[in-house]
Amino acid sequence: MASATIAPALKQPAWTNDRNVLRVLAIVFVVFVYVLPLIDDSTKTMDFMTKAMIYVFLGMGLNVVVGYAGLLDLGYIAFYAIGAYTCGILTQAFHIPQWAAVPGVVVACIIAGIIIGGPTLRLRSDYLAIVTLGFGEIIRVTARNLTIDAPDGSPMVRGPSGMANIEQWSFGGWSFTDGLNIGGMFIREQVIFYYFVTTIALVLGVFGISRLANGRLGRAWKAVRDDEDAAEAMGINTYTTKITAYIIGAVWAGLAGQLSATQQLSIAPTSFEFLFSALILMAVVIGGMGSTPGVVLGAMFVSLVPNLLRNYEWAENRYLYFGILLVVVMLFRPKGFWPATDILPWSSEKIHKWLTARKAAKAGKDLIATEEDTYE
């Protein structure tokens, strides 16, 4: 009898509709990031906001692997390193513009993704964690010892010193370094770069990934994550499904690596340490695995907070605090700050119940009882 009752479709006022609230929040966020340079275009702000948007892009890429497909990747930054080095080497060795290196970055990451994911994704996911951890270290150590000379004999990749003089993005004759004149207002390189990164992070990262997640492939990822055998029984080839998630994650990381290399205009192998992989993973986990708004917030958090705390002495040990925070979040919100199963981070169910209860009280109806067994 209890099984026969199902939640009645409740008509609510539009403002309480969680989806509408989410839409408004998304619009506020997008407007904020685009208007920001008009308020504050200082080098410092632009610098760390650009970095934050790169983190968002990276976080969304890792979200595919960890959040949707449920594969634990502990060496995600390896692909970021591969992307950075590939674009650096291609542009310097062949004197091609930065955009022409994009296909090279994509192909390099696909190949690396297949080499690492191909054999390990046939195994259960614990093995993947170990292999990716090792892979991350191998790439870091390789990068530190890598020396390649340009075709003209000058040093190009210089071991621990990495690469210098990375090409800025240029299209036709115009480069970001030239700045831009719009209606008498001069926009300088950094601001253009910020807009460039923000647009890529939002379009390809945030909207692109969430669209993928809502389609046929995204459903297959989630099915594999929730129950691999049941997914197979639904006619989903779990191996190819996992490998597509892994490759998409790799490509997104590679592109983020290229963006980062062109932000710094140099590549330093020291930036590819395990801590960075852990940080992006933390962004996904504390934000909410598989949750787009969660991961965006998580990525902003792990990139901006250390920057904001830079001037305080007690913040020396910020990663220790991050560790503690991670433990606390896992204890109290194991699905992250903004779980993928909730439309809004605060308990929408409670609000929902409260509203119906109030309405019922007004109407003098005894709706509360049925509500109770609906949600059990």
Next chain:
Amino acid sequence: MSETPRDTLLEVRDLVLRFGGVVAVDGLNMSVHAGEIVSVIGPNGAGKTSAFNCISGFYRANSGSIRFLGQSILRRQPSTITKMGMARTFQNLRLFKEMSILDNVKTGAHYRMKQHWFDALLHTPAYGKSERECEDDARYWLDFVGFKGDTSMYVTALPYGEQRRVEIARALMTKPRVLMLDEPAAGLNHSEKQGLIELIRRIQALGISIVLIEHDMGLVMDISERIIVLNYGKEIADGTPDEIRNDPLVVEAYLGTDEDEEDAE
């Protein structure tokens, strides 16, 4: 019924499956014809689920042959076997816990949806069309199994009996020729069981063959056209409900103890 010659869809010969020393399935022979309801019964640990797992590709049989629609599927992957037209449910409900009811059912159309990843990325017309068709299909099957309610809820919000229905809808979504149900009545109350019997008959009416593992004798005797009895991995009987009911071997191995249990209730 038996006069009409019916196509054999699934044919299992001398199937053997071992787990170390345990012989879970010991020389199973069975065939499933188009449009019939076959039950597989036997005491706990008789090897029923193991046999299902071999047929649906989850376990590799040690020897024997399994032919489905004229092809050997002994070494095929489970997803390939599903695409060929065999669907199954699991003994312990295995829905996708962090997906909505609708999305759970939609996964069943995965292999036949005409949608590439770039369609989803760019929201091309093909994306809209395939998603709409898939959703219509999913709603059709949810309606078919008698699910009425909010399909955007997470499956875990549903009571057990409803989850069972959703799992059957999800299996039907793969457009099977043969549907294998592993103890679909477990945990259901009396009226839900009646609903299940009626649902199984309606699935059969669509021309889908059903292989059923079930402990509920009343239900099995009621709807099966043929019953296969397993005990310790061995097949001890194969016949109509009447034949099985009167088979001394079966009564000794299975029905006797089961009736005792029912008396005790």
